[in-house]
Amino acid sequence: MVKQVICVLFAASLLIFLPVAASGNLSDNPETWCEDENFYEIIAAMEAAGIYAHFLEENSQRYEDYHAEYPDIAFDRVIAFVNVNVDKENYSDIQPVPDPEKITLLVNKQFSLPVDWSPSDLVSIDNDVNVREEVAFYFELMKTTMSEEGLSIYAINAYRSYSAQKDVYDRGVERWFGAPDIADQQYARAGHSEHQAGLAIDVLQSQGLPSMWDAAFEETSQYEWLKENAHRYGFIFRYPRGYSQYTGYNIEPWHWRYIGVEAATRMYEMNMMPFEEYYGRFLVPGVLENVRAYIQEQQELFRATQAEAEPEPPRVTTETPPPAAPNSDVEPEPAAADRTLSRILIIMGILVVGIPAVIIITKVINKRKA
Numbered sequence: 001m002v003k004q005v006i007c008v009l010f011a012a013s014l015l016i017f018l019p020v021a022a023s024g025n026l027s028d029n030p031e032t033w034c035e036d037e038n039f040y041e042i043i044a045a046m047e048a049a050g051i052y053a054h055f056l057e058e059n060s061q062r063y064e065d066y067h068a069e070y071p072d073i074a075f076d077r078v079i080a081f082v083n084v085n086v087d088k089e090n091y092s093d094i095q096p097v098p099d100p101e102k103i104t105l106l107v108n109k110q111f112s113l114p115v116d117w118s119p120s121d122l123v124s125i126d127n128d129v130n131v132r133e134e135v136a137f138y139f140e141l142m143k144t145t146m147s148e149e150g151l152s153i154y155a156i157n158a159y160r161s162y163s164a165q166k167d168v169y170d171r172g173v174e175r176w177f178g179a180p181d182i183a184d185q186q187y188a189r190a191g192h193s194e195h196q197a198g199l200a201i202d203v204l205q206s207q208g209l210p211s212m213w214d215a216a217f218e219e220t221s222q223y224e225w226l227k228e229n230a231h232r233y234g235f236i237f238r239y240p241r242g243y244s245q246y247t248g249y250n251i252e253p254w255h256w257r258y259i260g261v262e263a264a265t266r267m268y269e270m271n272m273m274p275f276e277e278y279y280g281r282f283l284v285p286g287v288l289e290n291v292r293a294y295i296q297e298q299q300e301l302f303r304a305t306q307a308e309a310e311p312e313p314p315r316v317t318t319e320t321p322p323p324a325a326p327n328s329d330v331e332p333e334p335a336a337a338d339r340t341l342s343r344i345l346i347i348m349g350i351l352v353v354g355i356p357a358v359i360i361i362t363k364v365i366n367k368r369k370a
């Protein structure tokens, strides 16, 4: 509960001090860190301290093996790719997509969507193709901006059901004379397409162009614009040239995937490709646990340092008398030393005033007698 309150307060303060937060400053006090709000900053702090947040103990041997096979790939990227099973043969050890509802889900030749799964919030866009509501909103926004700059763009394909994807793949195999090896480079098998997730759109510069125009899209100003600006609307270039080792596909300049503005912008700013790397770094189960463990460790360290630095509080002893209760009718007992002092003062007073008085009185009586 306390932690939630702190998180909410911190989130509110982020809104006020967004420019500071955007610059990636992490507070010096780990007590204020939140695994959600400061997720990426904490990961950066961990890396600065020589810890990879995405290093998962159970994969350590596979990291070594993949790194030995591809020594040119930096080790932090090796970790990310192995985390999403890039080191395994395509379609050899298929895992279910953990949460098909998530905008940032990863579906590829290693991860599959359930047979009967389709998004519940599909809406139609250009030429009557469907995407999820959020995707439609940002696509329309992007399209409007592009048209203001004199660039036209149309959604040619979007959502495809499991069975529709099966038809596409089967036709692809037929086209390549029953050779799945070649078909697999171009078509996703059923359950393995981003189109089933309702998060992908194939775009072209005009409607009604035959599919042979797909590759030519790479030569258009629309494509250049998308590469520089699509992230502002949550879209990423999903299958860039030179990344088929990780994505399983050759370049597809027409295929744009929605992952949300925040993630897409982060990928753009980190100059990170492909999405497999982003997912393997930040989104695989286990990374969040590592971040949480690091926060806890830093908080404990911080508390220990604080305790050492603070001065000792004054010691309470039994010799100190308890303070008098306010408005009490009972006079406090004077201390023994005080009582002795007052007796001495009374005796001295009697001696100082009394002796001269006796002398004066005696003299007056003697005068009268005389």
Ligand SMILES: [Zn+2]
Binding pocket: 157, 195, 200, 201, 202, 254, 255, 256
């Ligand atoms: Zn596509």
